[in-house]
Amino acid sequence: MGMTSRAGSETTPKGRGRRPGGTDTRAAIVDAARKSFAAKGYDKASMRGIAREAGVDPALVHHYFEGKAGLFAATLDVPVDPAELIDRITAGDVDRLGWRIVETFLTVWEPPERRDALVALVRSSMTSEEAARMLREFLGREVFGRIAASTGAADPQLRGALAASQMIGLVVARYVIRVPALVEATREELVERIGPVLQAHLVDRVPERE
């Protein structure tokens, strides 16, 4: 909407009204996509609608991005390298692993504009098998799979999945369903309360079955 008027202001006297190609165009498309995915979820946002929102020709969106999934991945392009973050998380003291994950997670995702992308991702994974698959593969391969493997635990897959379930639940309860006590909780409270729980999922000895 705002994008459309910006595109309009770039209209040249020659009558070429379309936004020209370049870095700004790509950024405008990603920006429009982020809004569309957050507002509509993955399934209902369309390349055409995103093009309209960005004030560009649909062909240009297809020029920059393979498809909706590729464009969706670009919206998650938070200015951090996930691999590097995970390296930092797993390099530290294993006795503080759980707390470090929550701290890092909140640092990366708490700024509102990034949170929107995260909410869009989780929301899409509810209604789109494509998005669900993307999310579970990303979490398994790049995030919780690597973290759980780093501890040398006997059952890294289950441990990583359990840690993922708590973090997914935090995102859903705090940002989507908006459970009041979690909306109001401070960053420090969340680290203090969820840190030991991730530690239990990932590191603690599992008690013998009685």
Place this chain on the structure above:
Amino acid sequence: MGMTSRAGSETTPKGRGRRPGGTDTRAAIVDAARKSFAAKGYDKASMRGIAREAGVDPALVHHYFEGKAGLFAATLDVPVDPAELIDRITAGDVDRLGWRIVETFLTVWEPPERRDALVALVRSSMTSEEAARMLREFLGREVFGRIAASTGAADPQLRGALAASQMIGLVVARYVIRVPALVEATREELVERIGPVLQAHLVDRVPERE
């Protein structure tokens, strides 16, 4: 609204306008309840308002359903009374509270036909503020709010919300996103792994801030 007119059509020549008791009546009440919960949220929907919506006497609603929680469960097609389940959960040994919650939860929700209703509820709470409100109010008032209050903890709201976040995350990760290790986990494994985590959220001493 539609219910009222259906009730009207059942008016006998004798002028007895009330819907008679029976299977249809119960179904009409559940249908009216579903609409009321969606429109007003859990807290503001009342047994009286639901009776009006269904075109029946309020006494008839109380005849069929113990209370609002039971009526809510009926809208999800789950043949259990949440209030009674929570009573059973909170009545037991507090040292096993977390494990008991997971066991009860899985007993109630694991049968596929009920799971579908649960997944539908969680899924709709992702895209509809109406559904989100209904879910968070129900969980707060009837489920985790009551469980957390039963322990006498100083901060029942935050503890209940954290426990809710883990259980929501389990539902999302196991049934919706279908993280493989959680799909494959047995009921016993889930009780063993998530029990202590709920115990930490609800009961354990929170360590001093360092």
